Amino acid sequence: MxxxxxxxxxxxxxxxxxxxxxxxxxxxxxxxxxxxxxxxxxxxxxxxxxxxxxxxxxxxxxxxxxxxxxxxxxxxxxxxxxxxxxxxxxxxxxxxxxxxxxxxxxxxxxxxxxxxxxxxxxxxxxxxxxxxxxxxxxxxxxxxxxxxxxxxxxxxxxxxxxxxxxxxxxxxxxxxxxKTKKGKQWLYAKQNLGIRKEAGKWDSGVAFVLPQHAAIQVDYDNLKNDWFEINYQGKKGYFSASVATYFDEKNPNVPYVCQSDLLFRADPKWGGAPSFRRKKGETINAVEKLSNGWLKCTLGMQYGYLPDSATYLKKK
Ligand SMILES: [Zn+2]
Incomplete structure (x- = not known):
């Protein structure tokens, strides 16, 4: 059409x-x-x-x-x-x-x-x-x-x-x-994406927001109007299969294990506002190491920061 x-x-x-x-x-x-x-x-x-x-x-x-x-x-x-x-x-x-x-x-x-x-x-x-x-x-x-x-x-x-x-x-x-790609593949959102209710229709309304860096599995054999069906945490919707614009094909998430009960900061510095907490032994994904040595970590839609130090976090 x-x-x-x-x-x-x-x-x-x-x-x-x-x-x-x-x-x-x-x-x-x-x-x-x-x-x-x-x-x-x-x-x-x-x-x-x-x-x-x-x-x-x-x-x-x-x-x-x-x-x-x-x-x-x-x-x-x-x-x-x-x-x-x-x-x-x-x-x-x-x-x-x-x-x-x-x-x-x-x-x-x-x-x-x-x-x-x-x-x-x-x-x-x-x-x-x-x-x-x-x-x-x-x-x-x-x-x-x-x-x-x-x-x-x-x-x-x-x-x-x-x-x-x-x-x-x-x-x-x-x-x-x-059209040249086939089968199932993992993709990672480049930014927060407003997943739409209908395939091929930008104005069909937002079904849910897929957080930046979230992993989804898509199926190139099941495209509708050149859009992917997106399933994430029990929610379903559709988004453009223009992969280079909206998705990373390489996983940007690096899993770390919390070495104690941790409070992640909202900014990459001490003394700032808190973002979220994780318990000792829980896993958290880092998506970037900043020039000041702090790690940018994600939890759902939130970002939290801590220094890249084995005192706090060790690579899984
Ligand atoms: Zn002109």
């Missing part, structure tokens, strides 16, 4: 010229630069555009993705002139010469009122672009920013933080590679 809804705008000279693409070599990522405006808002805007030439194929917000120009037609998205090199307009992606509008599909991410690409929009854009890659036999390395093509500050959040763009490409790559 497609994650992209179709709602084409009218053929018109300003935003949908009705010309066929000559190739589909890349997917160009944009942001709308309109705080708070939705995908539907942009559909309406481009359907009535009369005073300039602009458009893109697909608009993504935190509720939906709408295709407003068919993906085999030209959209006026990335042939702008931002600077010149040797008298000619800067063009940073050779595969899109001479006019990127004839050789690429454009995906616009909407932003919230504060100008941010929300997690829901980011995740939906991953699903959209993975679907486009599959349909057009493209790889995650074929995803480029508008900035890469013409040097326009777009998507501005990814020009400012290129690591977010890398995270995006990795998430798409992970989604494209899901």
């Amino acid at each position: 497609s994650v992209i809804k179709t709602e084409y705008i009218r053929v018109n000279p300003y935003s949908r010229p009705g010309i066929r693409l000559t190739n589909t070599n890349k997917i160009i990522m944009h942001y709308t630069a309109n705080p708070g405006a939705t995908a539907e808002n942009h559909h309406n805007y481009f359907n009535n555009l009369r005073d300039r030439y602009a458009s893109a194929h697909i608009f993504v917000d935190d509720k939906e993705a709408i295709c407003i120009v068919p993906t085999n037609e030209v959209a006026y998205q990335a042939n702008d002139v931002q600077k010149r090199v040797g008298g000619k307009p800067y063009r940073g992606v050779p595969a899109l010469l001479n006019n990127a509008n004839f050789k690429a599909i454009g995906v616009e991410m909407c932003i919230d009122k504060k100008g941010n690409i929300t997690m829901a929009t980011f995740n939906r854009a991953v699903d959209v672009v993975a679907e486009l890659c599959k349909a057009h036999h493209l790889k995650a390395t074929d995803i480029v920013r508008h900035y890469d093509v013409t040097s326009k500050n777009c998507p501005a959040p990814w020009v400012k933080s290129p690591s977010e763009f890398t995270r995006f490409k990795n998430a798409v790559a992970a989604k494209l590679s899901v």
Whole structure:
């Protein structure tokens, strides 16, 4: 099932010229630069555009993705002139010469009122672009920013933080590679994850929160809409199988045995607030050794700290 809804705008000279693409070599990522405006808002805007030439194929917000120009037609998205090199307009992606509008599909991410690409929009854009890659036999390395093509500050959040763009490409790559894995595997949450009630639906509500570093066993043979079924402490839900984005495949937990009754601190120093207690002989997982020699330990959703000293803790 497609994650992209179709709602084409009218053929018109300003935003949908009705010309066929000559190739589909890349997917160009944009942001709308309109705080708070939705995908539907942009559909309406481009359907009535009369005073300039602009458009893109697909608009993504935190509720939906709408295709407003068919993906085999030209959209006026990335042939702008931002600077010149040797008298000619800067063009940073050779595969899109001479006019990127004839050789690429454009995906616009909407932003919230504060100008941010929300997690829901980011995740939906991953699903959209993975679907486009599959349909057009493209790889995650074929995803480029508008900035890469013409040097326009777009998507501005990814020009400012290129690591977010890398995270995006990795998430798409992970989604494209899901099908090649088989059977059961242990995974470890990279962060606290809001496990959803329904497979493939970010907006289906949070069934429960899987704590960072928690271990779960997933089954690649039992994917639903490219999502894992997650079972944890008697609770059940679903989460995206974009493993590189959300999970560690290597166990970050190192088990230690408490050498006496211990009070773990909320901060890695003496004299601070308490976090939790463990009794002599009980096991606790450490997930990190800090530069001051203290261990960061986990218990459910809580963190607690003690020095890495055999007086307190010994490796199991
Ligand atoms: Zn752009």
